[in-house]
Amino acid sequence: QLVESGGGLVQPGESLRLSCVASGYPFSNFWMTWVRQAPGKGLEWLANIKEDGSETYYVDSLKGRFTISRDSAKNSVYLQMNSPRVEDTALYYCARVRKGGFFDLWGRGTLVTVSS
Amino acid sequence: QSALTQPASVSGSPGQSITISCTGTSSDVGNYKYVSWYQQYPGEAPKLIICEVNNRPSGVSSRFSGSKSGNTASLTISGLQADDEADYYCTSYASGKTYVFGSGTKVTVL
Numbered sequence: 001q002l003v004e005s006g007g008g009l010v011q012p013g014e015s016l017r018l019s020c021v022a023s024g025y026p027f028s029n030f031w032m033t034w035v036r037q038a039p040g041k042g043l044e045w046l047a048n049i050k051e052d053g054s055e056t057y058y059v060d061s062l063k064g065r066f067t068i069s070r071d072s073a074k075n076s077v078y079l080q081m082n083s084p085r086v087e088d089t090a091l092y093y094c095a096r097v098r099k100g101g102f103f104d105l106w107g108r109g110t111l112v113t114v115s116s
Numbered sequence: 117q118s119a120l121t122q123p124a125s126v127s128g129s130p131g132q133s134i135t136i137s138c139t140g141t142s143s144d145v146g147n148y149k150y151v152s153w154y155q156q157y158p159g160e161a162p163k164l165i166i167c168e169v170n171n172r173p174s175g176v177s178s179r180f181s182g183s184k185s186g187n188t189a190s191l192t193i194s195g196l197q198a199d200d201e202a203d204y205y206c207t208s209y210a211s212g213k214t215y216v217f218g219s220g221t222k223v224t225v226l
Contacts, residue, residue, distance in 0.1 A: 035162075043162065043207075045215040048214070058214075101168075101215070109161060
């Protein structure tokens with residue numbers, strides 16, 4: 001399973017790090033991804049990270065503000081959110097990426113609210 | 117990286133078949149076999165129902181099927197049931213090792 005944490009209420013510009021802990025499968029064998037969903041809106045893909053952390057990819061609109069990373073020793077993937085904006089308010093999901101480009105295991109999400 | 121285009125809503129009566137379209141470009145849907153579909157109930161995480169255009173993961177009903185032609189992928193739900201009422205999202209692998217989701221479709225069972 002995947003369990004996200006680290007969400008909460010933050011002020012615009014205040015950094016936040018989301019965590020996602022994996023269990024029940026060999027974490028180091030899979031790419032991981034972050035997806036978000038603003039209240040009442042659709043899903044938005046944010047970022048990917050390779051099995052060994054050597055490659056990362058982002059949606060263009062996020063580049064430079066958010067950083068994805070992982071720690072295999074802790075079976076965890078992270079999303080560092082720098083300079084968050086009000087429009088980053090959303091439920092943030094982590095998911096496992098399978099060869100074939102699909103997301104077969106999802107967490108329940110962690111809610112981030114950016115507001116002054 | 118514009119969202120793939122889906123109809124905002126689709127409805128059907130129990131037992132009927134419905135089809136949800138997902139239109140992208142030659143940089144995503146049209147260029148890769150990596151189109152997947154997700155079902156999401158309110159307050160829940162998305163669930164994978166179709167991968168690699170037309171493959172069903174274990175445990176997913178055979179009433180769900182997928183296809184693709186050119187830049188458009190489609191999800192068909194046959195024998196519509198009350199518990200098919202949910203939001204449905206497509207996603208595609210895209211150039212630059214990125215992904216893009218569809219805008220989402222709300223399915224209503226009349």
